[in-house]
Amino acid sequence: MKRSFNLGYYIAEGFRSIFAHGLMSFAAVFMILACLLIMGSFSLVAVNLERELGELERDNQFLAFVDETYTREQALALQATLEHIPNVARVEFTAKEEAKENYAAQYAEDKNSSLYSELPDEVFRDRYAVFMEDLSLMGETIERVDAVEGIDGHQAAPEVAEGFLMVRNIAGAVAMILIVLLLIISLFIIYNTIKLGTFTRREEIAIMKMCGATNGFVRAPFIVEGILLGLAGAVLAFFCQWGVYELIGRTMDTGHTIELITIIPFRELARGLLAVFAATGLVVGTGGSVMAIRKFLQV
Numbered sequence: 001m002k003r004s005f006n007l008g009y010y011i012a013e014g015f016r017s018i019f020a021h022g023l024m025s026f027a028a029v030f031m032i033l034a035c036l037l038i039m040g041s042f043s044l045v046a047v048n049l050e051r052e053l054g055e056l057e058r059d060n061q062f063l064a065f066v067d068e069t070y071t072r073e074q075a076l077a078l079q080a081t082l083e084h085i086p087n088v089a090r091v092e093f094t095a096k097e098e099a100k101e102n103y104a105a106q107y108a109e110d111k112n113s114s115l116y117s118e119l120p121d122e123v124f125r126d127r128y129a130v131f132m133e134d135l136s137l138m139g140e141t142i143e144r145v146d147a148v149e150g151i152d153g154h155q156a157a158p159e160v161a162e163g164f165l166m167v168r169n170i171a172g173a174v175a176m177i178l179i180v181l182l183l184i185i186s187l188f189i190i191y192n193t194i195k196l197g198t199f200t201r202r203e204e205i206a207i208m209k210m211c212g213a214t215n216g217f218v219r220a221p222f223i224v225e226g227i228l229l230g231l232a233g234a235v236l237a238f239f240c241q242w243g244v245y246e247l248i249g250r251t252m253d254t255g256h257t258i259e260l261i262t263i264i265p266f267r268e269l270a271r272g273l274l275a276v277f278a279a280t281g282l283v284v285g286t287g288g289s290v291m292a293i294r295k296f297l298q299v
Contacts, residue, residue, distance in 0.1 A: 014224030025229060031189045032233025032284065033240065036277055039182040040241045044273075046175035048263050050168065060135055062156035064091075064145045066126040075126045078150050082128055085148075087141045089131045096124040136165055187284050187291075195292035223289040230285025234277040241273065242266060 018025045064082070066075040072095070082091045094102075128151075132141055142156055208218055245266050252263060 010220040010224045013221035014228055017221060017225045018228060028189055028229050029233045029236065031185075032230060032281065033237045035182045035185050035189075036234060036237035036280060037240055037244070039179050039280075040237065040273060040277065041244065042175050042178045043276075044241075044245060044269065046171055047269065049171050051264060052262075061129045061131045062138070062142060062154055064128045064130050064148075064151050065153045065155070066128070067150050067152040068125060070126070070150055072126070074150065078128070078148065081148055082130065082145060082151075085141065085144045087133050087137045088145075089133045091131070092129040094127050094129065096126050099124045099127065183280065183284065187288050189288070191288040191292050219290070219293050222293045223286055226285035226287075226289030226292075227282060228285070230281030230283075230288075231278060232281075234281030238274050238277050241277075242270070 066078065070078075076093060079091055079093060082088060130141070130145055132138060138156070142154055145151055146154060205218055245263075249263050249266070
């Protein structure tokens with residue numbers, strides 16, 4: 001029994017099998033939807049967290065104090081040297097008079113604020129705020145800045161940098177583990193759905209094989225079925241993810257306890273998310289089908 005390649009036949013057979021096992025097909029699509037929705041939610045949280053941490057990282061800085069014997073012109077001349085240090089994104093100079101004003105403004109509401117404003121200028125020093133490109137290289141960057149002639153000491157909080165890096169690494173690891181686990185679960189669901197379909201048609205498959213049908217001819221409708229189930233779950237998961245994401249975004253916009261947190265607009269993520277969902281559904285559907293049909297082709 002040999003047939004030429006007929007895509008229409010394979011698609012029709014795939015749809016027929018889906019509707020013939022309606023309950024299991026619905027369960028498969030629903031479970032794929034649920035897995036992708038959970039996977040997508042954690043991934044979007046990780047993406048937004050990565051951006052927030054990235055912005056905090058870019059804003060993180062340490063202060064490098066200028067030697068007190070340096071004139072204002074000499075202090076300003078240090079900027080070019082500092083900017084050429086590896087891992088330094090930019091530097092901002094603050095004169096000691098401005099530093100004094102900022103310090104006094106910080107304690108403006110304190111009842112002893114007059115004491116802060118009356119502090120002599122000698123208490124403050126010209127300084128540079130040094131912003132880094134890579135927070136993990138903070139220690140090396142501080143050493144290089146301290147080595148610059150005219151820099152006399154620094155003020156830094158390396159424990160804050162370590163905290164940022166730890167949170168980012170943990171978030172990335174958790175998201176990756178969850179994604180892998182959910183992919184395995186989705187693959188297992190597709191596998192069992194297709195396996196049930198092949199089991200109920202095992203005699204038909206055996207007859208087709210004995211009549212000369214090739215493995216590809218027998219396998220193709222089941223692969224089409226798996227692909228259709230996977231893509232159906234992916235498309236539904238995408239629209240559900242869209243609704244959930246927008247709902248959370250509106251809630252955060254109207255809330256007062258998390259005003260400092262902003263999320264990336266969904267339109268910036270939609271194309272990539274849809275591609276990932278579709279690819280995942282395609283891979284899971286194809287892989288589950290191939291695994292399920294393999295046993296029944298050994299006639």
